[in-house]
Amino acid sequence: MCLIAFAWQPRPQLKLLMAANRDEFHGRPSLPLNPWADAPELLAGRDAAAQGTWLGVSRRGRIAAVTNVRLPTLEGAGLRSRGALPVAFLQGSETPREHRDALLPTLADYGPCNLLIADAQEACYLSNRPGIAPQTLQPGVYGLSNAALDTPWPKTVALKAAVQRWLDAAVPGDTETLFTALANHQQPPDAALPDTGVGLARERFVAPAFIRGREYGTRCSTLVWVTAEGEGRIIERRFGPEGVLLGESQLGFHWPL
Secondary structure, three states: OOEEEEEEEEEOOEEEEEEEEEEEEOOOOEEEEEEEOOEEEEEEEEEOOOOOOOEEEEOOOEEEEEEEOOOHHHOOOOOEOOOHHHHHHHOOOOOHHHHHHHHHHHHHHEOOEEEEEEEOOOEEEEEOOOOOOOEEOOOEEEEEOOOOOOOOOHHHHHHHHHHHHHHHHOOOOOOHHHHHHHOOOOOOOHHHOOOOOOOHHHHHHHOOOOOOOOOEEEEEEEEEEEEOOOEEEEEEEEEOHHHOEEEEEEEEEEOOO
């Protein structure tokens, strides 16, 4: 994933809400949202190259999502796939805090990443970006892209604000407002762009929430929510080159509370 807004315990009736875009090369093979054949409790899309995922939920009451960190100096050969991190949490049984603390000593073995993990009781953030401390999240709305949690990149700020407006409006069944926010292709001014070492042309290309490109772009937009009663739904919309809609999948689930 490359853009996430995560609302943790935002109001009494809603345990969590996640709205996210996955940006990736269109040539990298992926499987659509589905229960996994070798792990039916997992509901997620799947990276067919490395067999991990970018975002998923478990019927046993867990959610996890990963983004890469855009610092070219951190990339290197021989690092483990980031997509294995959500899978390990989704299939585990530790609390998010226990899993976070156990993972921290080996997190540098993976590609540069941010990781969000939660169950029905707590949520945690961790990163192997240098100097970023892990956090146990308090109730609120958080934004994450390819820097640290709540780094105020324009698209992160805009998506957080859209999620907050949606929460304030509290219109039952309204998913299109959130998908519209994820589909935002507005180009921020150059002065607002970060400098992550990839050059201005690349910063411009990846600055919108929804990236349209022939070879690289937003591959899917995903919404997940879980109510206070444990009733949940995950919806995935998939896109091809230049943002062409390819399909949509929806799955319901129930978390034991």
